[in-house]
Each structure stands twice: as structure tokens, then as C-alpha cells.
Amino acid sequence: MPNSPKMTRRQFVTVIGAGLSAIMGTIVGLPAIGYLLSPALEKQKGESWIPLGALEKYPLNQPTLFTFTRAKKHGWEKTVTSYGVFVLRTSETQVRVFSNVCTHLSCRVNWKEEVQEYVCPCHDGHFAIDGAIVSGPQPRPLDEYQTKIEDGNLFIFLKEA
């Protein structure tokens, strides 16, 4: 349109140029935002039922340590975390499961048969067989897991931070 009264050639090129730039900027720019936010938008599945095997293999009234590991994926890298829990079977069908992580500063507690207490080696925290505080600097009893029994097998519900 060389003689168009409405728009000069220069204006036309300017408008088309700006329009194309805006479209290309959007096509590249919007995905770029998604690209940067991507890891923050991934949901880590942090909850699961962990099988601890047949309930009957755990002795009555005798805390038994069970250890397992959980792998977590961060991008292309896997991090393996180990967990330890004390299984305390209180009757034929009843069971309580405690974390072996001391509630003071996260050291691992051990079951001491001779004193019938869990003892933390770091700052001498003592817990009773049911996880209650006996003595020491710890602020609260041992953490307890939610349990379920299916077909005679014990499961605990693990929530990962």
C-alpha cells in the first residue's frame, strides 16, 4: 500500500515488527518462567505405609529395632535416608512403634535391656518402654508412628519432611 492515506510503509513495518517481537517474546518467555519454577512445582510424595513384616515374629513386651531406608529423588540425584524404629508388641494383636530418633537433638536412642529404658548416647536422655520421658534434656516423649495390621503384617505410616 504505497499510497495508503491511513498508514505509511514505515508505520506498517513498525507495527508488524513490534507484534512479531511480542509473539516471539511470549512463546519463549512464558515457558522460561515454567522452566525456572519447575522443581518448586514438583510434589514429592512424602507419605507412605512402610511394611515391617509379620507381626508374630516380634516378641511380646520386648522393643525390637527395625531398620529400613527410603530413597528420595532430587532432580537427577537420589538421596537415601535410613530410618530405625522400635516395635513394641504389647499383646497378641496390639503393637506400638516408636522412632529411635531422640527428641532432643536427633541422636539415635538404644534399648538397654538391663535398665529397661531407651538411652540416648549423646546427652544421656532416658525414655521409658512406652516412650515417655524418664530423665534428661529431651523436650517430649519419643515420636510414635501410626500403625495398621493387614493379614497379620504390620505397617507404619511414614511422613517424610
Next chain:
Amino acid sequence: MFQRLFQWLDERLGLTSIHDVVLDRKVPKVNWWFTLGSASLFLFLLQGVTGIFLTVYYVPSPDHAYDSVQYIMNEVRFGWLIRGIHHWGATLMVLVVFIHMLRTFFYAAYKYPRELTWLSGVVLLLATLGMGFTGYLLPWNQRAYWATTVGTEIPGTIPLIGPFVTSVLRGGADLSALTLARFFAVHIWFLPAVIAATIGLHLYLVIRLGISHIPDEND
């Protein structure tokens, strides 16, 4: 409002005179082959931006390079797009820069007084090929590994200094973590700095000297 804001900025920044000098230049009658310089500049900026984005996830270590590229391609949102643009943009840039050189050559635009524009263009072409060579290793897959093995072997045939050149390129006798790290450094720091500075010189000369017309019967 915008008029006054613009005037305020223009008075201080000299926007109008920049526009007049840089963009509102007198040019001879040209054709589409004359757009390849701008296309090269655009591709360089595009490679720069997508490259910066790739470094968000890419890790230049033999333990992680391949896995981090797989992660970008399969799990990061639009990672395939960003890397795809970088991958194809690289090939296209070599092509466009090369045809840009052919145009300059066949239109004899490298002659007086534009010799330095041509010479800086030679630096830009070689640096672009260097970008292609160093970037090729970074995915750390079989093709990258063996292509770089062969590519660093070639200067080894130079008499006397050949083996030394190869070990400088590789950072040792073998292709290793050191090779990957130095290729990465050259790819994202050294060569882009050289290219950016040389583009500055190249564009300054284009603006200062103008571009030559297409040769006709009077030449």
C-alpha cells in the same frame, strides 16, 4: 505523559541521537542476503539467553552431566524446548554466520575501507565454530565423547607441538573430567566474552563505515 517521560529520558540519555546514528543510517539498495548479519546477532543473543537458562540445571561433571541433561529433557518443564532451541540455534548460527561470510565475499564487501570489519568477522566465525566444538562435548554422551576424542586428536598431528596442543585442549593426556570442565568454561565464559567484544567492534565499524552497495558494471 509518556511524551514528557520520554523527553525527560531523551534529554539525559540521548536516545534520539543513538537511534539516528545506529538505526537511521543511509544504506544502499540491498537484498535479503543483507539480513544475515542481524540474523547472526539475533541467534547469538538467543543462544546466550537459552544457554544461561540451561546452566540452571546442567552440571559439568562426568558424574552428573549426562543425568542432568536427561533431567532437563524429560522432567524440567519446557526443558526440552529450551535445550531444543539451544541445540538447533547452534546449528543454525553456524549456517547463518557462514552464509553471511559468503555474501560478504561474493559481493566483495571486504575491500577498502572495510578490511577490519572482515577481519573481526573472521574472528567471529572462528569463535562461533569454537562454540560449536566446545558445546558438543557438554551432553557427555557417547557421540559427544568420541567426537571430542577425534576432534582433539586432529591437532595432535601437527609436527613437534601436536601432542602438546592435544594435552592442552584435553587438560591432560586423556579425555577426562578436566576436559569437560575446561570445555564448559570456554563455552560459557571465554568464547562468549570474545564474541560479545568482537561483535561490538564489528557493529561499530558497520555503523562508522556504512555498508557497501552490490557491485555493478561501474566497479
